Amino acid sequence: MWRGARKLLLVTALVLAAAAALPAQADLVAAAKREGRLVLYGSLTTLDVVNKIFESRYGIPVEYWRAASTRVLDRVLNETRAGRPQFDVVQTNSSPMMVLREAGAFARYPSPSYEMFGRSTRDPQALVSPQFLVIPIGIVYNTRLVRPEEAPRGLLDLLDPKWRGKMVMPDPTLHTTTATWLVNLRRVLGAQWRPFVERLGQQVGLVESFLPVVQKLVAGEYALGITYVKYVKQFSEAPLDYVRLNPVLADAHLVGLARNAPHPNAGKLLIDTLTSRAGLHALAQTGEFVLVPGIYPPIKDADKLRVVLMEDLDEQEFRKARDELGPLFRRR
Numbered sequence: 001m002w003r004g005a006r007k008l009l010l011v012t013a014l015v016l017a018a019a020a021a022l023p024a025q026a027d028l029v030a031a032a033k034r035e036g037r038l039v040l041y042g043s044l045t046t047l048d049v050v051n052k053i054f055e056s057r058y059g060i061p062v063e064y065w066r067a068a069s070t071r072v073l074d075r076v077l078n079e080t081r082a083g084r085p086q087f088d089v090v091q092t093n094s095s096p097m098m099v100l101r102e103a104g105a106f107a108r109y110p111s112p113s114y115e116m117f118g119r120s121t122r123d124p125q126a127l128v129s130p131q132f133l134v135i136p137i138g139i140v141y142n143t144r145l146v147r148p149e150e151a152p153r154g155l156l157d158l159l160d161p162k163w164r165g166k167m168v169m170p171d172p173t174l175h176t177t178t179a180t181w182l183v184n185l186r187r188v189l190g191a192q193w194r195p196f197v198e199r200l201g202q203q204v205g206l207v208e209s210f211l212p213v214v215q216k217l218v219a220g221e222y223a224l225g226i227t228y229v230k231y232v233k234q235f236s237e238a239p240l241d242y243v244r245l246n247p248v249l250a251d252a253h254l255v256g257l258a259r260n261a262p263h264p265n266a267g268k269l270l271i272d273t274l275t276s277r278a279g280l281h282a283l284a285q286t287g288e289f290v291l292v293p294g295i296y297p298p299i300k301d302a303d304k305l306r307v308v309l310m311e312d313l314d315e316q317e318f319r320k321a322r323d324e325l326g327p328l329f330r331r332r
Helices: 002-035 048-058 069-082 094-102 112-116 155-159 176-203 210-218 264-274 277-285 315-325
Strands: 038-042 062-066 089-093 133-142 167-170 204-207 224-228 240-242 248-258 307-309
Touching (some): 038 069, 069 089, 069 176, 089 264, 133 210, 167 210, 176 248, 264 277
Parallel strands (some): 167 224
Antiparallel strands (some): 133 240
């Protein structure tokens, strides 16, 4: 009897909570529509699929400024420190997002969609979202220039003299995610890390970020490169494949609402849309590795990869990494 009564009370509480949420959601949507637009800064090339869902659902246009994570970090820091943010929402890699969080760039917003993520992944202050997707970083190669049996099997194979001048990667002194990747390789390579990094710097051509890497692979300017595995799907018409590294290091992505956002209600709705199951499923179809159990991108062996999340670097650690890596990776 008491068990049945408790169950009835629980169901009643859930129904009342849901009913109470409906007016609040309606008020949020109405306020967002009055604001009339939304400005998003980010680094994902695939966010347009979420922006289209948002625009079709609410009729609010999204102005999306996309750049490499380093440029996103610099622009948001500059606007925040000047006290004149022009953005409503920021989405990029975890390390820059945590730097921005510490710099006071974000306002508290515990989106209802965060409930589907593990409590341990949530920011206690709700200044940034839980990790909603990860992006594995690996070795991608042009199959017209490298036969699968000739491709590297692991990271140390990149030091083979035959790859000198045929490999490209982002400059770690300019690109925060590459610096984070190289620093995190210490955990994978151990005592071999320093010799690996020293020799790698002599092997590669350098570009600004991961996107120019894959563009140069597609153009046939280089045979292989260090970039995002997801580009195998996102450039599916190009002759690309990737090395199944074990483990493969990955960078988590977060999103946050600007403190003093020009259009805060529209910003909240976009965060709700991006981190919803529908938004994440749409991203997965573009090749993104979303953190929803059982959903994988349409990339061969994506479900078999042993993905290890990278540890974030703070501002001081970034400076130290650049000082250490700078002499080893000089543009040639």
